[in-house]
Amino acid sequence: MNFLLPAHNLEKWLKRLAAWAKIFYSFTENGKAHTIRYNPDNFISPDFKNIRTAENIKHFFFPSRGVVARFPTVLDLRPEPIVIMGVKNCDLRGVDVFDRVFLHWQPVDDLYKIRRENTIIISSDCPEPMETCFCNFVGLKPYPEGIADLNITLVKSGYLIEVFSKRGEDLVHADSDLFEEVKDGFVDEREDTRRRALERLDGINKNRINDKIPGLVEKASKNKIRDARDDCVECFSCLHCCPTCYCFLLSDYKRGDDIERIRTWDACYYAAYARVGGGANPRSRIDERFWNRFQCKFNYFYQYERIFACSGCGRCFSGCSAKIDIREVLSKL
Amino acid sequence: MNPYAPKLTKIKKIIEETPTIRTFVLEGKPIEFEAGQFAELTVPGVGEAPFTPSSSPYAPDLEFTIMKVGRVTRALFELKEGEIIGVRGPFGKPYPLNDFKKKDVFIVGGGVGFAPLRSLFLALIENIKEYKKIYIRYGARTPKDIVYKYLIPGWQKIKNVDILLTVDVGDEEWKGRVGVVTTILDEIPVDVKTTPAIVCGPPLMMKFTTQRLVEAGFKDSNIYLSMEKNMSCGIGKCNHCRVGKFYVCKDGPVLTWKDVKDIEDPFL
Ligand SMILES: Cc1cc2nc3c(=O)[nH]c(=O)nc-3n(C[C@H](O)[C@H](O)[C@H](O)COP(=O)(O)OP(=O)(O)OC[C@H]3O[C@@H](n4cnc5c(N)ncnc54)[C@H](O)[C@@H]3O)c2cc1C
Ligand code: SF4
Ligand code: SF4
Ligand code: FES
Numbered sequence: 001m002n003f004l005l006p007a008h009n010l011e012k013w014l015k016r017l018a019a020w021a022k023i024f025y026s027f028t029e030n031g032k033a034h035t036i037r038y039n040p041d042n043f044i045s046p047d048f049k050n051i052r053t054a055e056n057i058k059h060f061f062f063p064s065r066g067v068v069a070r071f072p073t074v075l076d077l078r079p080e081p082i083v084i085m086g087v088k089n090c091d092l093r094g095v096d097v098f099d100r101v102f103l104h105w106q107p108v109d110d111l112y113k114i115r116r117e118n119t120i121i122i123s124s125d126c127p128e129p130m131e132t133c134f135c136n137f138v139g140l141k142p143y144p145e146g147i148a149d150l151n152i153t154l155v156k157s158g159y160l161i162e163v164f165s166k167r168g169e170d171l172v173h174a175d176s177d178l179f180e181e182v183k184d185g186f187v188d189e190r191e192d193t194r195r196r197a198l199e200r201l202d203g204i205n206k207n208r209i210n211d212k213i214p215g216l217v218e219k220a221s222k223n224k225i226r227d228a229r230d231d232c233v234e235c236f237s238c239l240h241c242c243p244t245c246y247c248f249l250l251s252d253y254k255r256g257d258d259i260e261r262i263r264t265w266d267a268c269y270y271a272a273y274a275r276v277g278g279g280a281n282p283r284s285r286i287d288e289r290f291w292n293r294f295q296c297k298f299n300y301f302y303q304y305e306r307i308f309a310c311s312g313c314g315r316c317f318s319g320c321s322a323k324i325d326i327r328e329v330l331s332k333l
Numbered sequence: 334m335n336p337y338a339p340k341l342t343k344i345k346k347i348i349e350e351t352p353t354i355r356t357f358v359l360e361g362k363p364i365e366f367e368a369g370q371f372a373e374l375t376v377p378g379v380g381e382a383p384f385t386p387s388s389s390p391y392a393p394d395l396e397f398t399i400m401k402v403g404r405v406t407r408a409l410f411e412l413k414e415g416e417i418i419g420v421r422g423p424f425g426k427p428y429p430l431n432d433f434k435k436k437d438v439f440i441v442g443g444g445v446g447f448a449p450l451r452s453l454f455l456a457l458i459e460n461i462k463e464y465k466k467i468y469i470r471y472g473a474r475t476p477k478d479i480v481y482k483y484l485i486p487g488w489q490k491i492k493n494v495d496i497l498l499t500v501d502v503g504d505e506e507w508k509g510r511v512g513v514v515t516t517i518l519d520e521i522p523v524d525v526k527t528t529p530a531i532v533c534g535p536p537l538m539m540k541f542t543t544q545r546l547v548e549a550g551f552k553d554s555n556i557y558l559s560m561e562k563n564m565s566c567g568i569g570k571c572n573h574c575r576v577g578k579f580y581v582c583k584d585g586p587v588l589t590w591k592d593v594k595d596i597e598d599p600f601l
Binding site: 102108248254263278280282292 | 337338375377378381403419561562568569570576598
């Protein structure tokens with residue numbers, strides 16, 4: 001189901017949505033896409049053409065530090081409704097991975113569930129993939145095909161909106177005066193943009209090894225993966241900026257008469273990550289941990305779910321001091 | 334139900350097993366479990382660590398036998414009878430007791446590794462007629478380090494139970510075997526083709542015991558190993574406990590040698 005949001009109606013729509021939800025959307029600053037909170041008094045135009053934002057979407061469902069339990073008083077979490085606009089398909093892979101781990105795998109993580117249920121995701125196409133993009137390498141397209149509630153494609157007359165979920169449909173119906181019927185030609189225009197985006201992405205990542213990755217990673221000689229670590233300066237920004245990494249650590253703090261159990265993002269590259277009581281450590285060396293990360297993303301997770309725990313977003317090497325490109329590591333296997 | 338929130342209860346009794354190992358008996362029975370499953374214990378304000386109950390799943394009380402090794406266990410040893418403690422669980426898979434029926438069961442433990450094995454043993458003797466004979470082979474560093482000393486003589490009197498102990502280093506009073514636990518695995522009085530072997534102990538002990546059992550002819554899929562890995566969530570989400578593709582908290586904590594033999598240093 002498709003609708004057209006004429007360009008001049010976007011700001012009106014944002015204003016209406018802001019009456020009941022916090023709105024976040026993507027905009028561009030110095031060529032880079034970022035996420036910003038909608039502020040009617042200081043309106044900055046959204047940009048849905050750019051690639052994924054520098055910020056990683058998991059913050060919304062899985063804050064870098066958050067209370068997951070309180071006792072003896074029971075934790076009562078009531079998140080506010082949120083609408084995020086301009087989410088790219090690679091970040092939807094992040095959401096997909098988190099949904100599988102925190103909603104589908106038992107037991108359900110109620111904290112994730114309640115945040116997820118209160119967040120509406122409006123995704124958008126990537127008409128112009130960049131050098132760092134390799135969603136096609138991990139089985140994705142540079143445009144969403146689901147997971148979000150609505151999707152936006154830029155067309156000449158405005159925003160072509162595709163409905164993915166009931167929630168998304170309700171959202172359009174609630175403000176139906178802002179939307180128009182889709183005319184012939186809009187969908188063709190979208191197909192055209194998408195074809196060009198795919199071609200561009202193919203040019204960027206010529207050697208697509210998609211289906212073979214799990215087998216290659218499983219059988220890879222450890223040295224081949226380990227060699228890549230030589231340049232690593234151990235800042236581990238690659239893991240904290242990754243939308244598909246879901247490792248965390250629980251720790252307890254006293255707060256008044258209560259104890260709060262805090263969940264913080266963790267990363268498998270930290271030396272203490274796998275250390276056990278008394279000090280023994282199965283992955284005491286960084287090369288073991290490097291190896292483990294590749295197995296986790298491209299072999300083990302694939303074995304469970306038949307998708308990679310990698311989205312092709314390229315954040316890990318965009319932010320890497322040593323510019324270790326995960327594509328290069330994989331292609332050398 | 335919030336899977337991260339512990340149930341709070343009190344410590345009913347503390348039993349001093351050895352200078353570094355204590356058994357904590359909890360009040361009420363905050364969780365039900367089957368032998369082999371584990372729980373996360375919370376020391377209020379300090380944090381959590383995973384432990385396997387050492388009591389029978391059929392018993393009215395819940396007990397844990399714990400060695401003092403680091404931050405959380407040190408804080409646990411500071412707690413007194415009557416103080417508050419938190420429990421989250423049960424987690425992981427139980428021992429497949431149905432597969433053990435009509436067979437001998439060969440249990441090998443080292444040090445505080447007797448804790449989960451005691452729970453298994455007590456569950457087995459609850460229905461002892463279902464099994465052929467239950468063997469326990471247990472090693473501790475010195476006679477002082479043997480846990481459940483006050484219970485073992487009673488267990489040795491049970492028909493179809495065969496218990497053999499050894500210590501690495503003896504003392505004047507010790508009349509039993511001396512040597513690491515593998516030295517009492519030279520004689521294996523069971524049919525190795527069909528018997529399950531259940532092993533729990535420190536990493537080196539696990540490694541050499543497994544080697545010995547494989548040499549003796551036990552099937553890889555019949556060697557059950559308690560994997561001690563770093564844990565945080567206990568519910569298969571945080572990733573800390575992973576060994577190969579397995580989540581020890583969800584697929585384990587007991588895995589078979591068949592599961593882990595291709596993993597480099599699985600016991601480290
Ligand atoms: C399934 C299972 C069952 C077990 N059953 C038993 C049992 O029945 N009896 C028994 O005695 N032991 C048992 N153990 C071992 C027991 O869990 C460890 O001895 C215990 O976790 C040690 O905790 P500690 O804090 O005292 O030790 P530490 O050595 O201080 O810490 C243990 C781990 O926690 C990490 N850590 C320490 N401090 C922090 C911090 N501030 N923040 C984040 N991480 C930190 C360390 O890196 C280390 O990896 C079992 C283990 C498992 C996995
Ligand atoms: S990786 Fe693909 S989906 Fe992500 S921003 Fe680039 S083109 Fe878009
Ligand atoms: S591993 Fe790198 S490219 Fe893959 S999802 Fe994480 S940050 Fe993006
Ligand atoms: S302890 Fe968190 S995944 Fe196993």
